[in-house]
Amino acid sequence: MKKCVFENLIDDYLLNRLSEGQKEKFEEHYFNCAFCFKEMTERAELISVVKSQGTHLFKGIYSRKEAKKSSWIEDLFAFLTPKQWATAAISAVLVVIVALGIISIRNTSTHRFFINDELVRGESITLISPVIDMKSMPSQFRWKSLGKDVEYKIYLYNHELLWSTTTKNNYITLPEDIKNLMTSGEKYSWQVKAFSPNGTLIAVSSLVQFMISSEQ
Amino acid sequence: MKEKYSVPDIKDIISKFKPIISFRVMRSLGTQRPDWEDVVNEIVTNIIVKLKKGEFRGDSSIGTFIYTITSRRIVDFIRQKNKVLKYAPEPEPFPAPYEYIEKKERVDLISEAIKKLRPKHKEVLYYYYYEELTREEIAEKLGLSPRKVTDLIIYARNALKKFI
Numbered sequence: 198m199k200k201c202v203f204e205n206l207i208d209d210y211l212l213n214r215l216s217e218g219q220k221e222k223f224e225e226h227y228f229n230c231a232f233c234f235k236e237m238t239e240r241a242e243l244i245s246v247v248k249s250q251g252t253h254l255f256k257g258i259y260s261r262k263e264a265k266k267s268s269w270i271e272d273l274f275a276f277l278t279p280k281q282w283a284t285a286a287i288s289a290v291l292v293v294i295v296a297l298g299i300i301s302i303r304n305t306s307t308h309r310f311f312i313n314d315e316l317v318r319g320e321s322i323t324l325i326s327p328v329i330d331m332k333s334m335p336s337q338f339r340w341k342s343l344g345k346d347v348e349y350k351i352y353l354y355n356h357e358l359l360w361s362t363t364t365k366n367n368y369i370t371l372p373e374d375i376k377n378l379m380t381s382g383e384k385y386s387w388q389v390k391a392f393s394p395n396g397t398l399i400a401v402s403s404l405v406q407f408m409i410s411s412e413q
Numbered sequence: 414m415k416e417k418y419s420v421p422d423i424k425d426i427i428s429k430f431k432p433i434i435s436f437r438v439m440r441s442l443g444t445q446r447p448d449w450e451d452v453v454n455e456i457v458t459n460i461i462v463k464l465k466k467g468e469f470r471g472d473s474s475i476g477t478f479i480y481t482i483t484s485r486r487i488v489d490f491i492r493q494k495n496k497v498l499k500y501a502p503e504p505e506p507f508p509a510p511y512e513y514i515e516k517k518e519r520v521d522l523i524s525e526a527i528k529k530l531r532p533k534h535k536e537v538l539y540y541y542y543y544e545e546l547t548r549e550e551i552a553e554k555l556g557l558s559p560r561k562v563t564d565l566i567i568y569a570r571n572a573l574k575k576f577i
Binding site: 208212221224225227228229230234237238239240241242243244246247248250251254255257258 | 545
């Protein structure tokens with residue numbers, strides 16, 4: 198049987214690759230060409246078997262392809278050259294270092310403290326005296342200064358708030374009338390809070406407990 | 414001048430063209446549609462009537478005459494089913510075996526023949542018919558020229574014909 202010039206359209210027709218016009222032309226052709234129709238039916242059979250049993254018939258090729266699909270790590274590594282990967286890794290390390298540096302700076306500049314079990318961001322005030330049990334009644338309370346333009350509020354407690362006052366110094370002298378209220382052998386605690394000129398709370402000390410020994 | 418066909422002539426024409434009509438209808442409607450065989454029978458009946466009435470004038474080939482009747486009936490059928498349709502729909506996915514191939518023995522024969530092919534021929538057939546890659550895509554994948562891929566496909570098909 199003689200070959201036909203339309204033969205090269207058979208696969209494209211069967212695999213739906215022809216345009217509408219080409220398809221109609223080829224369909225009209227195979228109504229008139231015994232060779233193309235016979236060849237087409239044979240290839241249709243072949244494609245039908247390949248499509249339905251391909252995974253079984255081409256087991257080796259198919260499984261290789263599937264394995265390749267699943268090895269996404271290989272694909273990922275193939276995405277960049279080793280040199281590009283090295284550059285990317287160094288850049289990533291630098292980014293991490295910078296990020297950690299920023300975090301640590303933020304942490305040192307903004308302290309956190311607790312007020313009534315609530316976490317508050319800000320500096321803490323270090324109390325200097327009294328912080329341990331005293332042999333005599335303390336006449337002065339002292340803490341570390343936070344600089345100028347800071348107003349401190351001091352609180353003195355026994356079971357409840359005993360006394361409170363404000364000062365711009367980093368110390369306060371206990372008034373005599375309050376001193377007289379304090380008795381030896383009893384536990385007291387004190388705390389200092391710092392405020393900015395506009396009244397914003399900027400720092401708090403811990404609540405420190407002390408006791409005047411009963412020998413007094 | 415109308416040419417009327419005799420009954421024996423019409424029988425010959427129908428036996429020659431019925432497989433072609435069936436193939437065309439199957440591809441257009443899909444074998445999932447249960448009435449595709451009814452459509453083929455309607456077309457065949459219509460052709461017989463027209464040939465008997467002498468409606469084939471010989472302006473075109475008998476193949477083109479039958480192709481035209483077949484295509485019009487397919488389009489009418491699809492229009493009836495889908496109401497509005499400019500063109501015939503995209504063909505359905507490639508039918509399963511036993512739709513083009515009636516006998517299981519034939520499927521087994523083709524399968525066995527494929528298994529006997531050389532690895533490089535099998536690989537090309539896999540990419541070409543299973544993956545539906547173009548010759549150029551296969552060439553790029555396998556590091557060959559498109560011409561070489563075409564040769565391998567032709568060789569593989571010819572080898573299959575010999576095995577079958």
